[in-house]
Amino acid sequence: MATQITFDSVQSGQDLPGLDVPITASLIVAGAIATSDYSLVHHDKAHAQAAGTPDIFMNILTSNGLVQRFVGDWAGPAGRIRNVKIRLGAPNFPGDTLKLSGVVKSKEVIGKDRLVEVAVSGKNSLGEHVAGTVRLTLP
Template identity: 55%
Template sequence: MNAGDRLPPLEIPITRTLIVAGAIASRDYQDVHHDPELARQKGSPDIFMNILTTNGLVGRYITDHFGPRAQLRRVAIRLGAPNRPGDTMVLTGTVEEVDGDTATVRIVGANGLGDHVTGTVTVRVPAGAGDGLSTGAGGDSV
């Protein structure tokens, strides 16, 4: 892994099931994540993904690329455009810095409305954890 390396994109179809399941799994019972009518009453055209689901998808993107021994040390993300049912989020990443076995990766997850998530992930890849090549992240979908 070297500064400037680009991770292959990962396309994630944003389904109603993914949004609701992610909210339930993270115990986020806010109605805007599962009830379209109540989401509309609160000003959103439909339900939308919560930050914990997004955080999990970002972590998956990194570990899919760097391998099962990769250790997430820090995840710092910010949400922008909402992920709504029927859209696709495309995650991309660029290695910004490498210090020994630790890298900082700039992450962007874009959908039809713009950038859903931006941020950085610090990941440690222990020696012998693989060559840092993608193990299936590119082009796969959820």
């Protein structure tokens, strides 16, 4: 967990420290079960293959969780994510690596909220797995 950052220390255009997440079958299954997603394609390889994919793949709630953990690692514990908008693309299969990157798009103060918008992209060897924006408040 990184130290706490503040609204004033953040610059528009600033890059977040990258995060590489090795995608393993264990991570996919742990994420699916932790988020209570028992869909077969997230833990049963034979079923996933019968459904036309080469292997099990990560569920969306885990992708969302990883995006928010990535932004939270940078923001520190007092950062509060207010909303997130993500598009899902290339699936995360075991053996791949999800490379998360982010950049601060804008800062604004609305009332007492000091809001920062971060654009996030997560790529794997097949292409862009996830892309979107996360808005959070900072102290």
